Amino acid sequence: MMKKSFATLTSVLLGSVVVLSACGSGDSSTGTPAPGGTPSGGASGEKVTVTLAGWTSSADEKELLQQTLNEFEKKNPNIKVNYEVIADQYMDVMKTRLIGGNGPDVFYLDAFEAPGLIQTGVVEPLDGYVTADFDTADFEQPLLAAFQTGGKTYGFPKDFSTLAMFYNKKDFKEAGITNPPKTWEELQDAAKKLTKSENGKVVRYGFGAAPEIARQMYMMKAFGGQVSDDKGSATFASPEALKGLQLVTDMHNVEKTSGEPKEVGAGWTGEMFGQGKASIVFEGNWAIPFLQTNYKDLEYGTAELPTVNGKKGTMAFPVAYVMNKDSKQKDASWKLLSYLTGKEGMKTWTSKGFALPTRKSVAAELGYDKDPLRAAIVAGASYATPWVDKATLPTIMNNFNNQFIEAYSGKAKLEDAMKKAQDTANKEISAAK
Template identity: 80%
Template sequence: MKKKWISLLSVLIISTNLLAACGGNNSNAGTNTGAGASPGTEGEPVTLTLAGWTSSADEKELLQQTLNEFEASNPGIKVKYEIIADQYMDVIKTRLIGGNGPDVFYMDASEAPGIIKSGVLEPLDSYVTADFDVADFEQPLLSAFQQDNKTYGFPKDFSTLAMFYNQKDFADAGITSPPKTWEELLAAAKKLTKTENGKIVRYGFGAAPELARQMYMLKAFGGAMSDDNGNATFASEDALKGLQLVVDMHNVDKSSGEPKEVGAGWTGEMFGQGKASIVFEGNWAVPFLESNYKELKYGTAQLPTVNGKQGTMAFPVAYVMNKDSRQKEAAWKLLSYLTGKEGMKTWTSKGFALPTRKSVASELGYDKDPIRGAIVAGASYATPWVDKETLPTIMNNFNNQFIDAYSGKTPLADALKKAQDTANKEIEAAK
């Protein structure tokens, strides 16, 4: 996974008109072989296309190993793996519209509702057999790819947010254990904040003031992102209660800061540089810290409770099937292998990504790992980074205004009211 993956999510925009065009692309439907079709004629192997992204040569090599194992056990199927390095979703949408989309491809949770609504994905429920063991998936991760009681993707990997804390800073401040409640976090962050010559040089807490990181806080007191029609509702009193805690930590307590305030690019870097003692980060931060800050001594823990409730964010990615694939049986064989216990075990064996199946996480020991255990633990109760198909519009307007509230330029209620009104005008105009 990319170390800045979550921040990059905020630049992926779903075009409503483009999706509508996708939904109307049925010109190849009559040529599909369908679920019951044979993977290929005798002696003639089927070639499937698999599209995705990669963040490193090691990750690419590991996926290729997984595909080699699949091909070895399915000699009638060959897989052509295509890496889309830039503008992934734009490329996928363009190819789907043109009728030459990949048979199987990666789908990020935040993009799923719009793509599902466009009608270009194959529902997978009819392919599932008992031995696939759907109940083994962590339910919040699976639900991100379900709509109207149908499943359109099975999650291949994920990360939640966990609390990363600097062990030396904690020891110096006399803090013996990571905070378990928001109130304890506030107290710890105040102790950990360091000032020199009247200037803060290290924040107790490093924050990412964007919706992808704050959705669970918005929901902590019963707030909601949107209503059943996809209209934004994030400016409600209940939503403000959780978000106000984030804003006050920066503007009132002065114990929280964002990366740009200390010259860092993201909170993982902020933490590695010693400019924040606590950050909420995901699995992608582990190899980053190990590679760039080898001397750093840190631990992880589950996020502190808010309003007495355990919460965090989850960022799952799934494999999905192109509805216009001409080799659906073979495509399912590939998809079910990659998200099955055997394929997932290989793919997640080195920790680049974490398994979405409980049994695989246990078998590989991630649930008990001193660093990754807290990340895995959050999967059962996490808020997935997904909402209605209007999420991109909601996200852009929220982020544009929330940063003004976080920086103290605008009261939170005013900022989010403006963001909500603008988002709903744009949503209505797009209908």
């Protein structure tokens, strides 16, 4: 999956709409009541249908998921999986269908959307279904925690990516840099050496940045800052949060060694990197197939992100399988969900590297923890900040992004811009209560 920015991630993942039939109703069931209370079919040999809804990024990815589902059906001949692709406005479609009572039995849920949807009561808690052989300790805990709230687990992560540092080996060699920077201070120094100008104009930035909150949460956290408080009110303008954000804006406005994609005619930092207009970018697993397809001759490597304030950090973007609370086939739905997020199903699904496994054992078995390009991405999962917060995050994101770009571009002081964004976000949050 390719993630250009949080906003463009949605469009890349979701594509164009498919008209879907109503699902989740299932056949009348005669089986044993599932932990959620509703009986599920299949116990007496009756074949039942479980609907699964999600998005897809490519034909190859869709084919790989179908292979995984076929393997599940062979092992569970009494369960038929009806896989539906919602290719446009995924969450809008899902919310409408779930609230209307005709949602799918099992569906994808992005961490960013999880708190808000869980709050509506349409997602089934899964703790009562889990058995000892499911091995929840095998999941990378920050990725699992993204779908836990109030002491309950509402989803199990199917795949993820963190951000890693992509660096141009040729540029590094020409600048006399032997190793990728390990601290923010080393990144600043490297970016100065890597930035290239012609006729007074920057033609290659040392560092290509994405000035948005989805990429900056861990920077704020490094100094003790938080996006919001326990009540969901925005707090990203605190002195602690500003310390992390200042590092990002200073590289652009003071050191002149960082630029964003639009400054060099690129659409996102992965493209900026591929075109040779940035020597270092922070990107995820989705950038690897993009670069392999579009920039075959590019010599690059990856490394974990540099430490900030002496602390390791990165962002994680997990997606989970969750169950519809109104599903009529809860037992069969759990069998599907637990297979897809279990070791066997996850191994098939992540076998080609389109997505990365959230289970440590599967990542090791497939060799991703030692892969030259993906090892750094996998390593970050254990300490990453997931792209999730309170249910107010969408409101916070919109206001943060609107003002942070003003500060990054030098049109406003960082403190003033973030204070304005925070105040506006909190007014909107209060009005929505």
